[in-house]
Amino acid sequence: MPRLLRPSFNVRALRRLLPPCGYDVHGARAEWRWLREWAEASVAPALVRPTLERALWERARLRKPLQYILGTQPFGDLELLTRPPTLIPRWETEEWVLRLAGLISSTSPSGPPLRILDLCTGTGCIALGLAAHCPSGQVQVWGVDVAESAILLARENAKKMHPLLRGNSVHFQLGDLNDPSSLPQGPFDLIVSNPPYVTQEDWAGLEPEVRVWEDSRALVADHAGLQCHQAIASLAASHLLHIPHPGPRTLPRLLMECGEGQGKVIQDILNSVKFSRTDIWLDLAGSDRVVVAY
Ligand SMILES: C[S@@+](CC[C@H](N)C(=O)[O-])C[C@H]1O[C@@H](n2cnc3c(N)ncnc32)[C@H](O)[C@@H]1O
Incomplete structure (x- = not known):
């Protein structure tokens, strides 16, 4: 010292x-x-x-968040750059991304790499986390965000983390999930997303580290916090995903992070757009964290 x-x-x-x-x-x-x-x-x-x-x-x-002062946040094996107002990656997200990467790794599919779309990419943590923790050459990931500041940061992270991405390709582009023409060309094998899911009322009660420093567009969504989940479910069902015939599948087709108590409603939304099976993954604290569709 x-x-x-x-x-x-x-x-x-x-x-x-x-x-x-x-x-x-x-x-x-x-x-x-x-x-x-x-x-x-x-x-x-x-x-x-x-x-x-x-x-x-x-x-x-x-009340600046520590990660914005230090300028980085660990995510799996990665050390990601963090900068206001782009959302700081959370441990809950890291947990399910590593679980999904483990699933992809254990299925070792032969043939071309899985095409993965990460909607609402922010720092790029999910896209880069999957690239870094799946076997070499097994995934190609596209990350999309409506905020230019997020896409610039995600690209910086991709450059910084390139040696750890195992040759898996990751591309980031501006796009709005409410405007399908702005999104990368499908179909994809897998869609992942951590969309905004906080209600306006809950946001007003959050601590200053979140309310003052992180982009409210990254957190708040209409329709009880589920507007983006509804839009993603429609996109997945329409032209972004090939939904296979019902039958046993080991790999999910769509994963969406959600807040405590939102899992069941999102399952209902997904069942109404023809997904044959849905599950809820709980986080380490025992809360609904990801809705998974097959
Ligand atoms: C909860 S943050 C998630 C960021 C990152 N994926 C993570 O897990 O840390 C949500 C992100 O969605 C983006 N977003 C909000 N509305 C969007 C829209 N309509 N289309 C695309 N991205 C959007 C925000 O800019 C923000 O970066």
């Missing part, structure tokens, strides 16, 4: 980090350790203390 970081500075720093960490002492200690490691690794020794002072001010006063 640099000589300038005296014990009194550490105590004051922890005190300032307690409110944004919800008064969780372990959380505040962890954030302080990450901030120190980041500052010590990224600036000259003489600048460590002023850099930390600024970071503490941003974190405590402006």
Whole structure:
């Protein structure tokens, strides 16, 4: 630790980090350790203390999320760039993406690579996570987002993470899931998405780290938070996916992340557009997290 970081500075720093960490002492200690490691690794020794002072001010006063200060967030084996207002990848998403990559890896399909469409790609975490955790040459992924800032960041992430993508190709493009003509040409073997699913009322009650810093377009959706799920279900059923005849399938065709308690309604939407079987994957906390259609 640099000589300038005296014990009194550490105590004051922890005190300032307690409110944004919800008064969780372990959380505040962890954030302080990450901030120190980041500052010590990224600036000259003489600048460590002023850099930390600024970071503490941003974190405590402006309630800037830690990942926007550090500039990165781990996602599986990847270290993704994070920048406001693009949504910071969440552990819940990382969990199901690794589960899906495991499924794809275990089926080892022969023949051409699986064509995968990631709608609402944000940082590109899902598209890049699948490319990095599926066997070499087994997937081709297209990521689409309506926000130009997200597509620019996703492309930077693709460039930075290229050595870890195992030769699997990933392309990012601007597009709106409400405008099918703006989307990449189908059909696809698999559609994945973490669309916005928070209601306007729930968004108003979220913590400042989310409300002030992350794009509300990334979070809020009409129709009880399900407008994007409805649009994706229609796209999948119409021209983006070849829906096979009902029968046993090991690989899903469509996965959509959802919020707590939304799983059953989304299953009903998918059943109404001719998917033969749907499941709900729970997250580690036991909440509905992904609706999976076969
Ligand atoms: C919940 S974030 C998910 C980002 C990323 N996939 C992840 O898991 O971290 C939703 C993303 O959907 C994008 N989005 C919102 N409406 C959209 C639309 N109509 N068409 C395409 N993308 C949209 C937002 O810009 C945002 O990046």
